[in-house]
Amino acid sequence: MAEALHRSGPLVLYVDDDRTNRIVFEQSLGEFNVRTAPDGKAALEAMAEHEVAVLVTDMRMPGMSGEELLRVVKERYPQTIRMVVTAYSDVDPILRAINEGLVARYIIKPWDRNELVQVLRWACEASTFARDSAALHRRLLETERLVTLGSIAGMLVHDLKQPLMSLIVNIESLREMSKDAPAIASAVERSELSPAMRKNLVAQVNDLGALANDLRASANHLNEMINGLRELGRPRDTALGGPSSSDPLPVVRHAIAVCQELALRGRASIDYDGPKALPHVRISATELTQVLINLVSNGAQAVAARGVPNGRVRIRARQDDADHTLELQIVDDGVGMAPEVLERAGTPFFTTRAEGTGLGLAQCQRLVGTAGGRFRIESTQGIGTTVTIILPTAA
Ligand SMILES: Nc1ncnc2c1ncn2[C@@H]1O[C@H](COP(=O)(O)OP(=O)(O)OP(=O)(O)O)[C@@H](O)[C@H]1O
Ligand SMILES: [Mg+2]
Structure with a gap:
């Protein structure tokens, strides 16, 4: 030995x-x-x-x-x-x-001891240098891949815009139709359909408005993300028309709604644990939505991968008045990460999931960093993961 x-x-x-x-x-x-x-x-x-x-x-x-x-x-x-x-x-x-x-x-x-010390110092430095230049090489390759991704994104934006526009137009028609919901409901009430059928139809007609609003929120988010893709590769300062701020609570609610189905498939629940009102934060609603959807999805996927029922993903919020920040934590009791996964999580294209792109955490880190916030991941294999983002609050 x-x-x-x-x-x-x-x-x-x-x-x-x-x-x-x-x-x-x-x-x-x-x-x-x-x-x-x-x-x-x-x-x-x-x-x-x-x-x-x-x-x-x-x-x-x-x-x-x-x-x-x-x-x-x-x-x-x-x-x-x-x-x-x-x-x-x-x-x-x-x-x-x-x-x-x-x-x-x-x-x-x-x-001779002195000679040996000299030679070993040289060897240790040479080894460190070789390792650093290998890391530099890897980073260059990643940058190269991001550039390629940028040009693919350009083509995607072009191809996605058209179907999205027709989706938005149709959603608007649906919203218009939903304005007639009370009239349609009362016509149904007066009809000769069976009571069970009437009840069912009235409930469906009354849901139309909420459904159309949800669809519109998702389509708007998609539209803004597609516009954001166009900015990929351009310097951030010129891409954003100045600093923007958002109310985090509607974003939290939207992220929970979007990830609900994923959570249900993994037999997990997602809930919000924090004050009923939160201060505005200095990041746009679109960007905060992207961050939260990515993190909550990761949590729901980790809980599903663990395969135990009653798993939880929690979004915790805490305001720090002295620091002028809002801390949001996404806590899950999923599979957690092994130390070597934790070390690489957030490196573009690093993923352990067959269907993953490995861009989720990298994107969250970039968005939070650009907003002047802080980003931290803590994880224990077999116990769960906590991702903390600290965002500056708007004046
Ligand atoms: N909450 C979590 N619990 C356990 N592992 C996680 C969690 N979040 C991220 N990971 C690990 O980090 C890796 C990278 O996550 P990231 O979100 O960047 O990419 P991804 O989820 O694999 O793919 P996608 O691009 O679709 O998000 C994941 O593949 C997974 O191994
Ligand atoms: Mg992910």
Whole structure:
């Protein structure tokens, strides 16, 4: 087994079959996060468990030789900086190792502490640099994908506008018709239909108004989102015609209504837990709707994934007068997130759901951030998730 001292910083793994060498190495390099292993097998076990920044190995070892170990590590962990410590007489295998790109540096035994410290500092920095540039590369790829997404969005806006306009026109006709609901209801009452049928029809006719209003709210939201898509890729300041504010309660109610069906399918309930009146917040109603719908949907999906009845998604609200902010929390008792999921949640395109796009949280973070708010996710696997957004209140 590999032995470890518990220090922090990039991990240096030293492999040597000689116990005294291992102890000396560990004790004389206090500034580094050193772990040691007595042979190649133990070294590979340690590397499977921990991210090793620098591998320093002896060449001559019983079982797997240093050269064999370096070959495996080069294949499996190409980002680890590899070095050998060896006796001067072993010059042939060292040259071979260098020529084949198996090692970046070699250290001659008996080693000089100062020289070793210099070499290890260089190796740790090189490893950190390589990791950061890999992260930068990933971010560049994401930006590239967002640009592509922007142009796809442009085409979508164009194609969606037409059917949406006809939907809005029809909803308006429905609203007009619903104005006649009292007259139609009283005609039905006077008709010769059976009492049960009359009751049923009157109830349906009386619902028309509310139904048409709900449809209009959803269509308006869709329309604003489609307009928002057009702004994707343009700088925010010019996209928004100045700061806007909204009353959060109608938005909360609308988000709950939109997510209700999803929640019912997952046998969950969604409720609001907060004051009856809330201060206006400095974010547009469309944007706040997008944020809440995304977060409540995520909560309902997490509850459904858990598969236990009576799951809950709660929207909690708390006003902080001193801080001039409103805190909204979306709390669910769904599956929760494993630490590695929590770490990546909110990165564009990261999703664990087969039908997910992985853009929900990224979009929420962007919208809340642009509104000058704060965004936080806390989650425990098997317990649930709490997403907190803190928004500045309007003067
Ligand atoms: N409330 C939650 N409980 C558990 N896991 C969550 C929760 N919210 C988000 N996640 C995890 O974070 C991932 C990313 O969420 P995000 O909303 O960004 O994308 P998505 O829900 O997968 O897809 P979509 O783009 O359709 O929203 C999810 O796939 C899921 O693994
Ligand atoms: Mg989502």
